Structures are given as structure tokens and as C-alpha cells.
Amino acid sequence: MIRKLLFASALLVAAPLAQAASCSAVLEGNDAMKFNLTDIPVDKSCTTFTLTLKHTGKLGRSVMGHNVVVTKSADLQAVNADGMKAGLANEYVKPGDARVIAASKVIGGGETTTLAIPVAKLKAAPGPYSFFCSFPGHATLMKGTLTLK
Numbered sequence: 001m002i003r004k005l006l007f008a009s010a011l012l013v014a015a016p017l018a019q020a021a022s023c024s025a026v027l028e029g030n031d032a033m034k035f036n037l038t039d040i041p042v043d044k045s046c047t048t049f050t051l052t053l054k055h056t057g058k059l060g061r062s063v064m065g066h067n068v069v070v071t072k073s074a075d076l077q078a079v080n081a082d083g084m085k086a087g088l089a090n091e092y093v094k095p096g097d098a099r100v101i102a103a104s105k106v107i108g109g110g111e112t113t114t115l116a117i118p119v120a121k122l123k124a125a126p127g128p129y130s131f132f133c134s135f136p137g138h139a140t141l142m143k144g145t146l147t148l149k
Contacts, residue, residue, distance in 0.1 A: 024050040029066035029133060029142060031057030031109065038144040040131065042119060049117040051131075053104055061108030066133045067091055068104045068115055070146055073130040075099040076139070083134035092134040101125070106135060122148050 021043035028036040042049045053068050065088070071079045082094040093103045101122065104115040122129060133142035 021045045023048065024052070026052045026054060027068060027131075028054045028056050030055075031059050031064050033064075033133075033138050033141045035133070035142050035144060039147060040144065041147050041149050042117070042122060044119065044123065044148055046119045049119055051102075051104075051115045051117060052112060053107065053115065054112045055107045055109050058109040061106055061111075062088060063108075065106040065108055065135050066138065066142065067093075067106045067113075067135065068102075068131050069093060069134045070101040070103070070115075070117055070129060070131050071099050072101075072125060073128040073145070076130045076132060076143070080132065080134050080139045084136045092136070101129070103134075117146075119148075122146070 023043060023046035025037070025040050051068060053066065055066050057064060069079060069083065079097060079099050082097060083092040086092060086094045088106060091103065091106050093100060102115055102117040104113045107113050127148060129146040131144055131146050132139040
């Protein structure tokens, strides 16, 4: 009987932990121009979603740099084209681009950066949403969907 009570108590304690929203994710990019994730779920209950980008490769920022840009899927191509024109000095993101929901800096091999995505911005602009690397030529392979759930 005591054993059953202890088991039931353990389930009650663990249940709230299992229900907690995950408001963060880790995205890895490598020298082969690939992200480890193609879909990132974002819980609607989060205020801010934190995305950590890890460059698992060895090549430098100016040769094989990676960043993460979040935008509506319909805007991906135009935001990417404008970002390439903006250059590395602007992290391959057009300064003041209102179509960009969030963007990280460009990092090189072995580096990590964190990006805060305001979930209210996702709720305000109906999706679908995409994330991609705006380093020239990378968006073709390094992209995925951000899904508000």
C-alpha cells in the first residue's frame, strides 16, 4: 500500500513538469551547410522563444558563417536577397527590415549565439513562418519551418 502511494505521489509531482512549455531549442549548423532541425515548434504560451545556434563546423565566419533569420515563409526569398546585398557587416540582414521577426549574428566554426524570438510577433502576423541562414547561397539548404503550437 505504501509503495502504491509513493508511486502515485511521484506521478503527481512529475505531471506538472511534463506539461511545462518548452520555450527554447538548439539548432546546429555545420560546414556541409545543413541544419540539424527542419521544424521548430514554438509553444503559444511562451513570451519569448530562445533559439541557440551552434556552428559545429570548423570554417570561419567569413568563409562558412551561419546565422538564423526568422520571417514569414512568403517573405523568405525577398528577405534573403536583401540580406545578401546588406553584406557581412550587417550580418546578412537588411538593416531595419520590418519583414524580419528575429535574426542572429553570423558565427563561424565552434561558435554559439542566442536569438530571442518574441512570440507576440509570431501571433501578430499569421504564419507560416520560416527560419533560414542568410549567408550567401546557404538558404537553399539551410532552412526550415517555425510552427506556432
